[in-house]
Amino acid sequence: MENQLDIASLFVKYLESRCTPEEIKRLLRYFENAENEQALRALILTELEFTEIDKKNHANIDAAVSKVRTILIKDLQQNRIETPVKKFRLYKWAKICAVWFLLIGAAGLLINHFQEGIRNFIHPVKLYTINTKQGERKTLILADGTKIWLSPSSSLEYPDQLIGNLREVKLEGEAFFEVAKDKKHPFIIHSGRMDTRVVGTSFNIQSYKGQPSSSVTVVTGIVKVTLLGVTTGNTNSVLLKPNQQSQFSRENGKLISINYPNAVKMLKRKDGILNYDGAHIQEVVADLSRYYKLPIELESKSKNCLCYGEFNTNRPIDIVLDQLAAAINATVINKKYKYILKGGCEE
Numbered sequence: 001m002e003n004q005l006d007i008a009s010l011f012v013k014y015l016e017s018r019c020t021p022e023e024i025k026r027l028l029r030y031f032e033n034a035e036n037e038q039a040l041r042a043l044i045l046t047e048l049e050f051t052e053i054d055k056k057n058h059a060n061i062d063a064a065v066s067k068v069r070t071i072l073i074k075d076l077q078q079n080r081i082e083t084p085v086k087k088f089r090l091y092k093w094a095k096i097c098a099v100w101f102l103l104i105g106a107a108g109l110l111i112n113h114f115q116e117g118i119r120n121f122i123h124p125v126k127l128y129t130i131n132t133k134q135g136e137r138k139t140l141i142l143a144d145g146t147k148i149w150l151s152p153s154s155s156l157e158y159p160d161q162l163i164g165n166l167r168e169v170k171l172e173g174e175a176f177f178e179v180a181k182d183k184k185h186p187f188i189i190h191s192g193r194m195d196t197r198v199v200g201t202s203f204n205i206q207s208y209k210g211q212p213s214s215s216v217t218v219v220t221g222i223v224k225v226t227l228l229g230v231t232t233g234n235t236n237s238v239l240l241k242p243n244q245q246s247q248f249s250r251e252n253g254k255l256i257s258i259n260y261p262n263a264v265k266m267l268k269r270k271d272g273i274l275n276y277d278g279a280h281i282q283e284v285v286a287d288l289s290r291y292y293k294l295p296i297e298l299e300s301k302s303k304n305c306l307c308y309g310e311f312n313t314n315r316p317i318d319i320v321l322d323q324l325a326a327a328i329n330a331t332v333i334n335k336k337y338k339y340i341l342k343g344g345c346e347e
Contacts, residue, residue, distance in 0.1 A: 146178065149270040202220045303344075
């Protein structure tokens with residue numbers, strides 16, 4: 001059985017016009033075996049690297065790989081390997097590219113970063129997931145130098161190495177990002193129906209399941225937020241600058257942007273210090289429940305209250321809840337395993 005490392009090395013040598021006829025024959029015979037189709041797919045995809053491709057083109061990729069493999073096998077069967085190496089390489093690769101661009105053309109393929117792609121073929125990217133429980137925060141530094149502060153009850157999926165044109169992670173919950181600057185490799189965070197695309201900037205994303213809304217708040221740099229599944233209208237994407245915030249409402253399906261003058265206060269969330277400037281009390285209570293790992297209930301009278309203030313979750317919960325109760329004119333009731341905020345701003 002052929003060693004994948006040897007085949008990858010031969011593939012590189014072939015593209016550099018350094019293969020002997022026997023080496024070309026060995027390479028083509030390897031790909032003649034249907035079991036090695038995935039290896040062919042990986043090598044061609046890394047050579048013809050995507051700039052950006054829509055998921056709907058996956059069927060075209062399958063068709064292209066199949067046709068390229070057919071061309072290689074056909075040449076082996078017709079014994080064309082006796083053609084001089086350089087002429088063979090140019091003729092053969094021209095045919096491969098012609099098939100590929102015919103099928104995928106609009107996807108925008110580039111022939112670059114080949115050595116980087118081969119390393120990925122030999123050492124496939126692994127996906128890892130880091131989770132935080134209620135009352136738990138974690139800090140993570142990715143391979144590219146990006147720093148991420150993960151809030152309680154959150155989950156982040158990320159690769160062990162960031163290879164290719166895009167740096168992509170998946171977030172559920174809340175995190176603050178300081179993305180390492182790299183104009184050639186945009187950073188994308190997938191969070192529910194929102195995709196957040198940046199180059200190098202700092203911002204906060206909150207996207208918890210079950211919450212009525214999701215938000216992206218920009219501290220530095222420029223961020224593009226796109227709402228997936230929206231094909232018409234002017235609210236499918238927004239461009240955010242510092243001190244701006246995007247808000248996605250799950251109720252009406254709309255994505256909007258607003259000014260957020262105190263965005264710099266989002267930096268404090270990395271340390272468990274929460275700031276609110278007119279936030280709905282339900283949002284505040286949900287945050288505190290996650291940070292303290294304790295249920296907090298609201299009486300109906302207080303559910304329409306708006307909250308202003310700063311709350312340090314490194315302090316005991318009794319102190320923080322007393323502070324919150326004072327802010328909305330409520331009373332705290334300790335029921336042993338849960339807290340209740342009674343009364344509130346309507347009184």
